[in-house]
Amino acid sequence: MADLTVSTQEQMEYRRENEWRRAGVSEMDIAFSRLSGMDARDVQTFREISSQYGLLIVVRCPKVAARAWHGLVPPKPWAMKQKTGTSGLAVGESGEIRVSDYDLMSIWRKGADGFEKLFMSAAGGAPRGRWTQEAQVLAVELNRRLVSRIQHGCQDDFESPKNPGVKSSDHFAAFRLGQAVHLADPSLCARYYAQAGLHWPYDADGHFAGNG
Numbered sequence: 001m002a003d004l005t006v007s008t009q010e011q012m013e014y015r016r017e018n019e020w021r022r023a024g025v026s027e028m029d030i031a032f033s034r035l036s037g038m039d040a041r042d043v044q045t046f047r048e049i050s051s052q053y054g055l056l057i058v059v060r061c062p063k064v065a066a067r068a069w070h071g072l073v074p075p076k077p078w079a080m081k082q083k084t085g086t087s088g089l090a091v092g093e094s095g096e097i098r099v100s101d102y103d104l105m106s107i108w109r110k111g112a113d114g115f116e117k118l119f120m121s122a123a124g125g126a127p128r129g130r131w132t133q134e135a136q137v138l139a140v141e142l143n144r145r146l147v148s149r150i151q152h153g154c155q156d157d158f159e160s161p162k163n164p165g166v167k168s169s170d171h172f173a174a175f176r177l178g179q180a181v182h183l184a185d186p187s188l189c190a191r192y193y194a195q196a197g198l199h200w201p202y203d204a205d206g207h208f209a210g211n212g
Contacts, residue, residue, distance in 0.1 A: 009087065012068035016040075035182040036173045037062040037088065038102065039070035039147045043173075043180060049142065051178030054110040055118070056196065058189070059173045060155070060166075061182075062100030062148075063088040071147040075101035102148060105172065105189075106156040106198065107138070114197045121157035156201050156211070163208035 017030055020040040029047070033040040038061060050057050066088030076090050076098035084090040084100040091097055108115035120139065122129025131139070131153070143149040155163065172183040174192055183189040186206060193200040203209045 009065055009068060016068050029180075032173075032180050032182065033067045034064070036171070037064040037066045037100065038173065039067060042070065042102070042146050042148060045142070045145045046173070046175040047178050047180055049138075049145070050175040053138070054177065055175075056108040056110070056115050056177070056198075057175040058105040058107075058156075058193075059175070060103040060105055061171045061173050062102060066100040069099040073097050073099040075099055075148045075151060099148065101151065104150055104152075104154045106154050108196075108198060110177065117157075117199075119157050120154040122153075158208075159210065160208075165208050166202050166206040168206070 017040070020030055020033075021027075023041060025040045025044055029043040030040045032038070032043045036043065038046075038059075046057055046059065049055065063084050063086065065086060066084075069088055073089065076084065082090045082092055088100045089097055090100070104120060107118045107120055109118050110116075118135060118138070119132065120135045122131065135153075139150065139153075166186040166189075168185060170186055170189075172186075172189045172192075174181045174183060174189075176196070181192070183192055186202070190200045190202070199211060201209055201211050
């Protein structure tokens with residue numbers, strides 16, 4: 001699929017920003033959408049949930065151009081191998097169009113001695129299996145309120161050689177007790193983890209190194 005022209009992308013972004021304003025989204029969250037590629041309503045939702053439940057939520061962001069298409073195009077599933085273009089969209093083998101999605105990286109709850117991991121995966125980081133009740137409740141609440149829904153558990157908790165790791169082009173958003181921070185690359189995200197007292201489970205090459 002050819003990438004969208006700049007003028008079309010700009011027109012869509014202008015239209016979506018006006019929709020968000022009419023929906024009561026703040027200019028702060030709209031500005032964060034420009035950095036993160038997330039729907040501004042979802043920026044607001046992640047901030048609100050992190051404040052409401054006392055959480056730190058780290059998300060791998062989509063392509064920046066995807067911000068115009070959330071809610072109009074379904075999010076790209078994990079199993080879809082076609083690459084997302086600079087338009088923020090990908091086209092599957094059957095011609096279906098999907099938008100670059102959000103990936104949960106990790107979720108932490110505020111405790112008496114700092115942040116504690118809230119595992120969003122099956123026991124032992126398995127690819128399938130029952131989650132804890134706390135994780136299930138949070139996932140349901142997130143997807144009840146998000147425009148582009150979360151499709152799987154936290155990548156940091158996936159203890160497998162198939163864990164995709166992180167790439168130099170990845171960028172991230174951290175939602176900490178109601179505040180949002182954009183982290184432009186994995187090195188900044190790793191530094192953020194360290195400053196917050198969190199374990200960063202990737203090596204210098206971005207490969208998953210485990211949570212041990």
